[in-house]
Amino acid sequence: MKPPSPPIRKIIWVNVIFFAITTFVALIGAPTYIYKYGLSFFDITLFVFFMIATGLSVTAGYHRLFAHTTYQTNPIIRFLFLFFGAAAFEQPVLDWASQHRDHHQYVDTDEDPYNINKGFFYAHMGWLMFWEHDVDHSNVKDLQKDPMVMHQSKYYMLWAAGSGIILPVLIGAFAGHALAAFIFAVCLRLTLVYHATFFINSICHMFGKSTYDIHQTARDHWFIAFLTYGEGYHNFHHAFPNDYRNGVRWYQYDPCKWLIASMNYIGMARGLKRASRFRILEKRLAAENQRTNELLESLIKDPRLANALSVFQTHYQKVKNSLLAWEETAKEYKRILRKHVSLNNFNLRSKAFKEMKSTRSLFQRKYQKWNRLTNKDPILLTQFLLSKAA
Ligand SMILES: [Zn+2]
Ligand SMILES: [Zn+2]
Structure with missing residues (x-):
């Protein structure tokens, strides 16, 4: 266990500008484009593919595989999660997992990077712009042993720009739809995946049911689960962080749980951890x-x-x-x-x-x-x- 370090306060301008541009293009560019040119089946397919691939790589990959190691999988799946996870522009997995482990260990205190007691906006996305915490990799030594994780961390901007911007725009350009790809599969998709992920740290620490632990801020929220492939059952998740499921009841909407279980069924995932x-x-x-x-x-x-x-x-x-x-x-x-x-x-x-x-x-x-x-x-x-x- 590392000793809590004094917080570092700084404004991350790169993040502020990046959020501003992607949000602007998503809010203004997307409707303008549809009004002027309409949307083709190709544009929609590319957008949906990148929504699902990057969203699942954050939830089933960054979160449940790397941050919590709730199951094991082969290097190809690990690579795909690192590749499409980088495309979500939510930092390298090494930093993401380190901060997330801090979030679980120090939840609702000053050492929690997205401490809900600093307000809804801070927990939602303010923490990425008005940086008030320190990233200390001493809690991710297991991940540092993986050369692929280290490569993604070292050359993060190459991975992120390659998978998150260049690849979708190139695919779009082959079909003569580069601009649509940039607006929908890059900017709109980034904005939607951002806020869906951020809702876990904001809404799911304020609204919903305390089914398993009434003394913490994490809550089960079915609608956020619907937006995040099952991550909204956050009260359960904080009570049993090592369980590969978040929606533990069979009827709870948790596509990540179904994906991991299916991968296990066909021999692509093993060692699935379950609380009894x-x-x-x-x-x-x-x-x-x-x-x-x-x-x-x-x-x-x-x-x-x-x-x-x-x-x-x-x-x-x-x-x-x-x-x-x-x-x-x-x-x-x-x-x-x-x-x-x-x-x-x-x-x-x-x-x-x-x-x-x-x-x-x-x-x-x-x-x-x-x-x-x-x-x-x-x-x-x-x-x-x-x-x-x-
Ligand atoms: Zn939480
Ligand atoms: Zn977690």
């Missing part, structure tokens, strides 16, 4: 329990509720008891697992798991009633309790 479903469930229930406790504490302080609290507390105790029962079963399950894992006793393991699930659903049935109650607006809840006391 029991740890995930434990965390979820602990979060609900904390939420309930905190709400109860705030209500206890309300003098108008002196008479109503007994109703509230009886209900609370019921929920708490079933949580405790569930925790006991979880412990028992862990004991059985530990004992039989070496014997690989499938019957015992599946019996323990079934037991675990039935206790859990019992808890959830009780919990759901409680959840409906506690999810109410605190003022409505107070009124509800007052009506009970009347």
Whole structure:
């Protein structure tokens, strides 16, 4: 672990100008071009290809492969992620991963490069323009061993300009659409991929659900997940950063998870890291329990509720008891697992798991009633309790 270093404050003019030009061309150039010339199928295909290739290289590549090493893959895929990742103009992966690891380790403090406590805009993109942090590569020694990563870092501008500007414009020029390629596949695409990525650090640290950890700013936001190939389940991600999934439930929209799982299926990815479903469930229930406790504490302080609290507390105790029962079963399950894992006793393991699930659903049935109650607006809840006391 590195000691926190004093922040360096400077304005990165290159980034300010780059953001200004790409945004201007995207906002003014794109509609003007469509108005004057329309859009061909080729222009749209090139734009969509670069949107997906560069976006996925940041999310499944820069983030889940390089920054968190949640899985392993072959050098060809690593190269493709480095190549199209550079095209997103979000710094070399070495710097990106180093800052991102700092973000997880020091989240919401001064050592967090995109600390949300410095405001929405700072966490969104201000941190790239009004630089107030230090990039220290001591937390990316594993990545420094990869010659391809080091080459991308050393000759970053060549990689980024080659893959992000020259390649799309050249492809466009072959079809006689160089200008359209520059406006759509370069500038508009960059602007959209930028803000989608930045939303994770701004919106997902301010708005959404705290499903797994109520004491941190990271939130699960389904709409941002939709814009970022699944990265919006950010509360889960901060609770389990080494899991290759961000949208952990099967129905949650997480194309990165599906891509990695598919690569694994055809032998192109291996060593996929998953948090155990029991740890995930434990965390979820602990979060609900904390939420309930905190709400109860705030209500206890309300003098108008002196008479109503007994109703509230009886209900609370019921929920708490079933949580405790569930925790006991979880412990028992862990004991059985530990004992039989070496014997690989499938019957015992599946019996323990079934037991675990039935206790859990019992808890959830009780919990759901409680959840409906506690999810109410605190003022409505107070009124509800007052009506009970009347
Ligand atoms: Zn975060
Ligand atoms: Zn992360």
